[in-house]
Amino acid sequence: MYQIDPAQMPNTLLPTMYELKSEDPEEPGLPDLFHWLQPCLLSETFHPPNYPADQIFLAADINLYYDEEQTNRYKRPDWYAVLGVPRFPQERNLRSSYVIWEEKVTPFIIVELLSPGTEDEDLGTKLRDVEKPPGKWEVYERILKVPYYAVFDRYTHNYRLFQLEGGRYSEARLFNNRFWIPEIQLGLGVWEGSYQGTVQPWLRWYDVAGNWILNHQECTESERQRAEFEKQRAEFEKQRAESERLEKERLIAKLRALNLDPDAL
Numbered sequence: 228m229y230q231i232d233p234a235q236m237p238n239t240l241l242p243t244m245y246e247l248k249s250e251d252p253e254e255p256g257l258p259d260l261f262h263w264l265q266p267c268l269l270s271e272t273f274h275p276p277n278y279p280a281d282q283i284f285l286a287a288d289i290n291l292y293y294d295e296e297q298t299n300r301y302k303r304p305d306w307y308a309v310l311g312v313p314r315f316p317q318e319r320n321l322r323s324s325y326v327i328w329e330e331k332v333t334p335f336i337i338v339e340l341l342s343p344g345t346e347d348e349d350l351g352t353k354l355r356d357v358e359k360p361p362g363k364w365e366v367y368e369r370i371l372k373v374p375y376y377a378v379f380d381r382y383t384h385n386y387r388l389f390q391l392e393g394g395r396y397s398e399a400r401l402f403n404n405r406f407w408i409p410e411i412q413l414g415l416g417v418w419e420g421s422y423q424g425t426v427q428p429w430l431r432w433y434d435v436a437g438n439w440i441l442n443h444q445e446c447t448e449s450e451r452q453r454a455e456f457e458k459q460r461a462e463f464e465k466q467r468a469e470s471e472r473l474e475k476e477r478l479i480a481k482l483r484a485l486n487l488d489p490d491a492l
Contacts (some may be wrong), residue, residue: 236332250291261381262288262340265429268422271339272432272440273308275411284309285324293370295328300360302367305336311409325379327371335411336375338430341385349378351396375408377415377430383427386417405433413440 266287287306294300301324309325312332313333316322327333339349347353351364352375368391376389376396388406389396399406405416418439419428432440479489 241448256403259304264304264423265340265381266377268429268431268442269306269479271442273413274432274440275310275413277412278310281383282311282324284312284314284322286307286322288331290324291334292324292328292365297360302363304337304363306338307373308336309333310335311351333371334373336377336408336415337373338377339363343377343379346380355484374410379417379430381427384417386430388415471485 228471231244244412270285270287273283274280275283285306285308288302290301290303291307292298292301311332312330325334330364339345341349349364351362351368353362361370364376367376372391372394373403374391376391377387378389379386386401388401388422390399401416403416405414407414412435414433414437415430416433417428418431418433420426422429422442423444447453482489
């Protein structure tokens, strides 16, 4: 559905965002820290059980080149996941961009974080000047045919998810601000809590049991608590063994005081 052709490694080095010039040289950078933290949380909790980690490419604010005929055309999603491609290309350790005509696999899901200046383009409500490149909605829906497209507003905390059906996006019905995606055995929902010292609603992934998948900090804390529990359990076992030893010695002393042989009993 989201794979154009069977995945194969390109024979040449992939072009980077520095080599392929921008269609919009005045494109602004990231507007705030939220646009860095939220993609980090999405990446930390994205662990589909039916895909090995080395066959998943996760990207945040990395150019996505989609038109082989006009190679300067790209979009820069806030976060996206591509399944069934090597996490690290053989030719070099890290990608500086993702080039569709080289990789042959489109993203499985894209997440855009709405901003007042980009909301119309992100939701496809802005009329496009025919002289300008297509907007994000059109590229994701009609050109790349990305199966799932989610948007999240950091100010209103409004979460919407669109699913590709019949070549068009239809808005999915959410349950408690959650949506289950069976192809990856994960769900995406809104969680309110503290991440990197900031308490607010966040998008994050959950498992089949409905549990939020642990992020890096939580994994570290969980491991610390497990180690502490094991330490306490070992201490308890040591104390119990010592108590049993002392009790046995007291019993032996009593038997001998009665001129009884403990070994004969």
